[in-house]
Amino acid sequence: MELGCGFGLNSLKIIKEYGGSATLVDYCDYALDNVKKEFQKAGLCATFLKEDFFDLHLNSRFTLVHSEGVLEHFYDDERVKAFEIHVKAMAEDGFLFIFVPTNNRSYRIVQKLFNFFGIRVDEKPFTEDEFVRLVNKYNLEIVDKAKYLLFWRGFLIRNSPAN
Numbered sequence: 001m002e003l004g005c006g007f008g009l010n011s012l013k014i015i016k017e018y019g020g021s022a023t024l025v026d027y028c029d030y031a032l033d034n035v036k037k038e039f040q041k042a043g044l045c046a047t048f049l050k051e052d053f054f055d056l057h058l059n060s061r062f063t064l065v066h067s068e069g070v071l072e073h074f075y076d077d078e079r080v081k082a083f084e085i086h087v088k089a090m091a092e093d094g095f096l097f098i099f100v101p102t103n104n105r106s107y108r109i110v111q112k113l114f115n116f117f118g119i120r121v122d123e124k125p126f127t128e129d130e131f132v133r134l135v136n137k138y139n140l141e142i143v144d145k146a147k148y149l150l151f152w153r154g155f156l157i158r159n160s161p162a163n
Contacts, residue, residue, distance in 0.1 A: 022046040072123040096157040106150035
């Protein structure tokens with residue numbers, strides 16, 4: 001399995017459990033350095049790319065594209081383009097394993113707490129309908145979905161050969 005664009009520590013868990021190789025992408029040196037140390041501690045190899053998401057040039061497509069904490073930081077057309085980048089990174093018979101926050105009561109409470117403590121989080125959570133419409137736009141299939149923590153939703157999405 002080749003895992004692409006993964007979110008650090010959860011990508012490490014996936015590779016540790018199922019094997020394969022990983023390519024991790026972030027624009028933040030701090031994030032990349034931390035996850036690189038964790039991969040080294042675990043004795044796992046990976047490719048680490050410091051790149052702007054919208055200027056990402058990958059030479060391969062991946063069996064599994066894993067993403068957390070990414071799409072909610074983009075708005076309108078950029079959000080669609082960011083999702084499309086995920087789709088283009090998937091192999092023809094690949095999967096996208098993605099987590100996005102959803103706008104529910106728990107999310108709103110957490111945001112109020114953040115605001116109270118002066119923490120500004122620049123993001124727009126999804127509605128489940130909005131995310132499903134985005135998946136359908138690219139003729140993808142949601143294979144499974146699950147709640148993750150209080151307000152995150154995880155989606156396992158299968159690519160179709162036409163993409």
